[in-house]
Amino acid sequence: MPLFRSEEMTLCQLFLQSEAAYACVAELGELGLAQFRDLNPDVSAFQRKFVNEVRRCDEMERKLRYLEKEIKRDDIPILDTGENPEAPQPREMIDLEAAFEKLENELREVNQNSEALKKNFLELTELKHILRKTQTFFDEMAESGHEDEHANLLGDDGLRTGGQVLKLGFVAGVILRERLPAFERMLWRACRGNVFLRQAEIDAALEDPVTGDQVYKSVFIIFFQGDQLKTRVKKICEGFRATLYPCPETPAERREMAIGVMTRIEDLNTVLGQTQDHRHRVLVAAAKNIKNWFVKVRKIKSIYHTLNLFNLDVTQKCLIAECWIPVADMETIQMSLRRGTERSGSSVPPILNRMMTREVPPTYNRTNKFTAGFQNLVDAYGVATYREVNPASFTIVSFPFLFSMMFGDAGHGLLMTLFALWMVIKEKPLAAKKIQSEIWVICFAGRYIMLLMGLFSIYAGFIYNDVFSKGVNIFGSAYKVNLTNEELQHHHSAMLVPDEANNHYRQTPYPFGVDPIWMMAENKIPYLNAYKMKISIIFGVVHMGFGVILGIWNHRYFGHSMNILVEFIPQIIFLVFLFGYLCILMFIKWTKYYAGAEDQALTPGCAPSILITFIGMVLFKYDTVPLDGCDNYMYPGQVTLQKVMIIVAVLVVPVLLLGKPILFKIEMNKSKNHAALHNQNGTAEGEDVEVAGVPQTDGHEGGDEPHEFSDVMIHQAIHTIEYVLGSVSHTASYLRLWALSLAHSQLSEVLWLMVLRKGLMFQDWYGGVLLYFIFAAWAALTVSILVLMEGLSAFLHTLRLHWVEFQSKFYAGAGYLFVPFSFENIMEVQPGEE
Amino acid sequence: MPFCGPKCSLCCTIVSIWGIVQLVLMGVFFYSHSVALAEDLTLKEHYNNLDEFYKDVNASYQQNAYNCWIAALIYLVTLCVSVHQFWLNNRVSYQV
Numbered sequence: 031m032p033l034f035r036s037e038e039m040t041l042c043q044l045f046l047q048s049e050a051a052y053a054c055v056a057e058l059g060e061l062g063l064a065q066f067r068d069l070n071p072d073v074s075a076f077q078r079k080f081v082n083e084v085r086r087c088d089e090m091e092r093k094l095r096y097l098e099k100e101i102k103r104d105d106i107p108i109l110d111t112g113e114n115p116e117a118p119q120p121r122e123m124i125d126l127e128a129a130f131e132k133l134e135n136e137l138r139e140v141n142q143n144s145e146a147l148k149k150n151f152l153e154l155t156e157l158k159h160i161l162r163k164t165q166t167f168f169d170e171m172a173e174s175g176h177e178d179e180h181a182n183l184l185g186d187d188g189l190r191t192g193g194q195v196l197k198l199g200f201v202a203g204v205i206l207r208e209r210l211p212a213f214e215r216m217l218w219r220a221c222r223g224n225v226f227l228r229q230a231e232i233d234a235a236l237e238d239p240v241t242g243d244q245v246y247k248s249v250f251i252i253f254f255q256g257d258q259l260k261t262r263v264k265k266i267c268e269g270f271r272a273t274l275y276p277c278p279e280t281p282a283e284r285r286e287m288a289i290g291v292m293t294r295i296e297d298l299n300t301v302l303g304q305t306q307d308h309r310h311r312v313l314v315a316a317a318k319n320i321k322n323w324f325v326k327v328r329k330i331k332s333i334y335h336t337l338n339l340f341n342l343d344v345t346q347k348c349l350i351a352e353c354w355i356p357v358a359d360m361e362t363i364q365m366s367l368r369r370g371t372e373r374s375g376s377s378v379p380p381i382l383n384r385m386m387t388r389e390v391p392p393t394y395n396r397t398n399k400f401t402a403g404f405q406n407l408v409d410a411y412g413v414a415t416y417r418e419v420n421p422a423s424f425t426i427v428s429f430p431f432l433f434s435m436m437f438g439d440a441g442h443g444l445l446m447t448l449f450a451l452w453m454v455i456k457e458k459p460l461a462a463k464k465i466q467s468e469i470w471v472i473c474f475a476g477r478y479i480m481l482l483m484g485l486f487s488i489y490a491g492f493i494y495n496d497v498f499s500k501g502v503n504i505f506g507s508a509y510k511v512n513l514t515n516e517e518l519q520h521h522h523s524a525m526l527v528p529d530e531a532n533n534h535y536r537q538t539p540y541p542f543g544v545d546p547i548w549m550m551a552e553n554k555i556p557y558l559n560a561y562k563m564k565i566s567i568i569f570g571v572v573h574m575g576f577g578v579i580l581g582i583w584n585h586r587y588f589g590h591s592m593n594i595l596v597e598f599i600p601q602i603i604f605l606v607f608l609f610g611y612l613c614i615l616m617f618i619k620w621t622k623y624y625a626g627a628e629d630q631a632l633t634p635g636c637a638p639s640i641l642i643t644f645i646g647m648v649l650f651k652y653d654t655v656p657l658d659g660c661d662n663y664m665y666p667g668q669v670t671l672q673k674v675m676i677i678v679a680v681l682v683v684p685v686l687l688l689g690k691p692i693l694f695k696i697e698m699n700k701s702k703n704h705a706a707l708h709n710q711n712g713t714a715e716g717e718d719v720e721v722a723g724v725p726q727t728d729g730h731e732g733g734d735e736p737h738e739f740s741d742v743m744i745h746q747a748i749h750t751i752e753y754v755l756g757s758v759s760h761t762a763s764y765l766r767l768w769a770l771s772l773a774h775s776q777l778s779e780v781l782w783l784m785v786l787r788k789g790l791m792f793q794d795w796y797g798g799v800l801l802y803f804i805f806a807a808w809a810a811l812t813v814s815i816l817v818l819m820e821g822l823s824a825f826l827h828t829l830r831l832h833w834v835e836f837q838s839k840f841y842a843g844a845g846y847l848f849v850p851f852s853f854e855n856i857m858e859v860q861p862g863e864e
Numbered sequence: 865m866p867f868c869g870p871k872c873s874l875c876c877t878i879v880s881i882w883g884i885v886q887l888v889l890m891g892v893f894f895y896s897h898s899v900a901l902a903e904d905l906t907l908k909e910h911y912n913n914l915d916e917f918y919k920d921v922n923a924s925y926q927q928n929a930y931n932c933w934i935a936a937l938i939y940l941v942t943l944c945v946s947v948h949q950f951w952l953n954n955r956v957s958y959q960v
Contacts, residue, residue, distance in 0.1 A: 500900050515914060556882055789935075792903045793927045798934025805883050805935060 032396055033405075033423035036414055037356040039391035039848065044351040045381040051349045054370035054380055055333050055851075056117035061366050062852025064353040065392060078338040083120075083215040086127065087331035093130040094324055097316050100137060104310065106317045112462060115322055117329040117853070126326065132462070136312055137773075140646075144305045147241035151298050154291055155236060156204040156247070157275045161288045163230040163249040164202050164277055199260055202251045205272035207231060210248050213270045217252065219745050220266055226253040251277075303834045325857060332856050352385070353393055354848065391416050394848035399457075404429065411833045412843025419583050421837055428573060429479065432831055434486035435562075435569065436770035436824040439778055441498035442817050443487025480791035483825075493543040494558075494771070498812070499778040500550035509547040510538045523552055529626025558775070562768040564616045565642075570764025570835070571609045574757070577839030584840055596689025600682035601753060601839075607679040608648075609761050611672075615640050618664050636660035647672040687750040690745045698739070752838075760835040766827050774820050781811055868946065870953040876946035883939035891932035897925050904928065 046054050058064050075081065101108060118126070147244065156573040205213055210229060217225055235244040250272070267274055276453045280282050286378030315509075340349040355363055360382075367380045394415050396766050397405045414420050437443065453460060454477050465471070473480070479801050495501040509526050511518075512533050518524070526547070529536035539545070544561075548554050578601050623637040630636065636657065643664075646652060652669050656662040663669065789797070837843070849855075868876070893901055905924040911917040 400865075503900065519914065546900065550902075787904050790928050790931065791906050792931070793906055793924065795930070795934065797927070798931040798957075799938065801887070801931050802883075802934040802938045805887060806879055809879050809882055 033420055035402060035417050035420060036393040036395050036845070037358060037848075039386045039394060040360075041385045041389070041391070042353055042355055042382055043082045043385050044341075044353060044367075046340075046349045046351065047378045047380070048347060048349060050371045050376035050378070050380065051279050051337060052120055052333060053374035054367050055336050056329070056555060057366040057370035057373075058363065059117065059329065059333060059336070059363065059851055059856075062850045062854055063359045063363060064355045065848055065850050066336055066339050067352045067354070068339045069350065069352060070339070075338075079342065080334040080337050083123075083334040084331060084338070086123065087327055089333065090127060090130050090327045091324075091331070092136045094320060094327060096134060097130075097137065097313075098320055098324075100141075100737045101313050101317050101320065104313055106310070108320060109318050110321050110462075113322070114853075114857075115326055117333060118326050120330075122326075123330060126323065130323070131699050133312070133316060137309070138434070140305060140309045140312065142607060144302065144309065145239055147298060147302050147305060148237065151295070151302060152236060152239055152859075153273070153275075154295050154298065156249075156273060158288065158291050158295065159232045160202050160204060160249050160251075160275050160277060161284055161291065163232075164251050165281075165284060165288075166230070166250055167228050168281065168692055184337050198253050198255055200251055200253045201260070201263060201267070201274055202249070202275070202277040203267055203272045204232070204247050204249055204275035205267075205270060207246045207248045209270050209272075210250070213250075213266070213272065216266055216270070217263065220262060221254065221259055224254065224259060225263060227251070228253075275820065319466050328856060329853055332851070332853065336851055340709070353851075355561045356394055356396075376653070390845070392848035393418075393845035395420060395422065398664040401426065403476050406475070407479070407832070408837075409847065411837060412841070413845045413847045415845040416844045417587065418842060418845070419580050419587075419840060421580075421832070421841055424576070424580075425832060426482070428836070429828055430482035430486040432569070432573075432767065433483045433824055433828040434490035435566070435767045436827060437483070437487045437497065437774060437821060438490030438494040438598065438771055439496045439774065439816075440488045440491030441496075442778070442812070442821075443484050443489075443491050445484075445813065445817050446480060446487060446821065447484030450477050450484050453477040454481055483821075494775065495544040495546055495549065499775060499782045501544075501546040503546040505541050507545055507547045508536050508538060509534055509545065510536070527625050531626060555772075555776075559768070559772060562771050563648060563765065566767035567609075567761060568613045568616065569767065570761055571605070571613050571832075573764070573831070573836055574760060574839055575602065575605055575610065577836045577841075578605060581840040590694055593690065596685060596693060600686040600689070604679050604754065605757055607675040609757065612640065612644050612761075615643060622664065630659040631661040636822075638662075638664060650676070675706050683750065683754055686753065687747060690746045691739065695739060695743045755837060760838075764831065765833055766831070770820075770824055770827055774816070774824070777820065778812075778816050781808065781816065784809060866949055866952040868913075868949045868953075870950065873946045873949035873953055876942060877950055880943035880946060883937050884943065887932045887939065891936065894925050894929035894932060897929045901925075901928075910913045913923035 051168055070078070096110070165315075214227055217227060229248050230250075231248045232246070235246055237243070240246050242624075254260060254263055263768070264274070280289055337349065340351045343350055364382060367382065371379055393416050395405050395414070402421065404425045408414070408420065408422045408425060434443070437446075453474060457477070460474065465474075491497060498794075509528070511524065511526065513521075513524055526532075526534040528537075530537065548557060551557065578598065581598050581601070582594055585591060585598060619640060623632055623634050625634055627633050636659070642654075646654065650673065652662075654662065692723075785804060785808045789801035789808075791797070792800055866873075890901070902921075904926065905921060907920055907924065911920075926945075
């Protein structure tokens, strides 16, 4: 059973010849089965041997990222063939570096040129707009019948009153539109109203050459008199980052300039187009290879990074590595090492030898795409201790099962199954898409879990007889209404008693699941509650008991066989005598009492409440007065048996509490005596001492087991309290199966009642049209509330039942994960970081 | 001409398929006087005689069945439109 325990691991020492080291590590990276240990932890990252190579790889990566950014900016699709090139030889690195260097320089040059060109282009466009807009200002004046522009602006009167002929100057420029109001106010205040500003908006947006943003600007022209004002105006323009352009004074000059600007713009456009084309060509060529290059560079980098973990031999001729590898894969690793040596052309084969260690090996569970999801659920709680019983294999069945008990509705289960099935069937194309959305990633990783959860939910839905809260009558109900028309007319409801006298019940039950007649019954909820509560407890006790039993394999494997006696047996007795008995009472109640029994003590009215019976049992309270004709007990000898069971269950608690510490004490004394004996015998039996030392090295517990008696005592006291209180609270905790199931079925019933039924109320043809819309609303609510929200909540509760109620019975989860050096993992992780 | 995005058209397609399947089935069940759906009938509070009650029940079953099928037919139209939209969207995205 590969999933039952984690793989057997071994620490190996690896001697690699310096020349062959690179190729060998590359092969191991492709294989992904060795976890290297850092042999120089106290050496800083900058003092390691291959730091130079790692730095070069970093530089290459930076260049590639720059390229990628540029490619993305131009919206060029990046070709992702998904191919996985082999790690290049070290000498190829120089070629790659040269290629990237060339590309980067070329791109930077092109970018610089195009930026300069764009800036030029922007200036010219602005000038063009200025000429055009100012022309209209001047034209307006000309229309009013005056030839001289200066006179027009202030009017003849103004000039005359001044007593001298004024020469007005002007500046024209362009400013960001949102700065204009402030600019205008500033001008007015600083020049005391002595300047005149005209402005016009440029309709088209202009591109900022630096940021590439689209900005809106306005053309302005300012008229003023005198040099002083001119300097002041210019200063203000500077302050507001307005760009000023020379604007000729006469119309003829302006026209000439405009023509010149237009031709230059056209020239620039062709040049710009060519630059862009060139840039595009370069980028398209790069886009074809960039993924490939990224993979190559990352592989080189990771190899050198791994080589940095190695130790140098004194002779400097070979590298020494230590790694954890699965024992089963020794052969494969040997093979790939040999391949690596051949490739590097080295003649000396690498040496791989196993080392003995006290250290606890990492936990490695070999999974496939189906089991990986379940293993992740378990690992999320805690990675199994090395070689501990792994609950993942049991989770594969128990997880969807408990989920389905809460999510039991065939309709909702079908929706979930179809979604999961789609993900499973389209697995490869969907995985290749690499969608980054977090919710999708979680769903996709758990597709097999979802598929099983959906299928189990369909099954549970048929057991509960719930399909979108409606029952289905597949096999024909076992009940029939055996009343006359008169009786039906005068009674609001009828009682269907399943005894033979009334002939309402055909005396054989509905073959599968809940009889559909219950869907119509007024006492449907009390009935289903009683049923679901009981099965929740039964499955809960079975689940917990199974967990306790799994403990046996742990005790035996780790060589604590005595723990079976002092831990497992008290635990299982406590659980079975209290809660196992509770389940047995339920079965007795189900089978013993029936309608139409001749003995009155066996009629349903006399069936005792299990809960009251159980509380009475724990409190030794047996003096309740039975109803008339009923029996107080379910079977003869019940009182004695119950009393004995309670007393035994209470008595096993001290065993559980003290058993392990006492055992520990005895063993301590024994080993003390043993050691004393050896000391007496002196050094003559040195071999014996050595032999005694070996099992310790091999021991699975390592060096961290508590060695003080008080430690053991405290640990066991906590463990006992946890178990005893836990059994009570965990059993009650399984009632969430019932509670969630009730909530789910009620919610779906309410949804049908409040939404879909509204569409069925219209007794005319337009009801169909309304139903069309109401169905859509119902479907949306069903998916969002009942499948997504309720599904998530049922999932979380199932997770809790596994982590807390099940795994606490046997699972320590104190291991650490095996993280092999593998290119595959490195490639997967890196895109997420960017 | 696509007037509905790729996600929108996919969503409509799925809802339409679901609608067609479920509404046709519900129609069949109403038509065959399924007891489970009796609660969804439109009936009066109180009836004086049985004939009147049966008449109403039968009429309601039949009308609800027809309404379900009408809605299913409209979903069929929606399905055609949204599949067409989906196809258009896909084709457009291939061209670019």
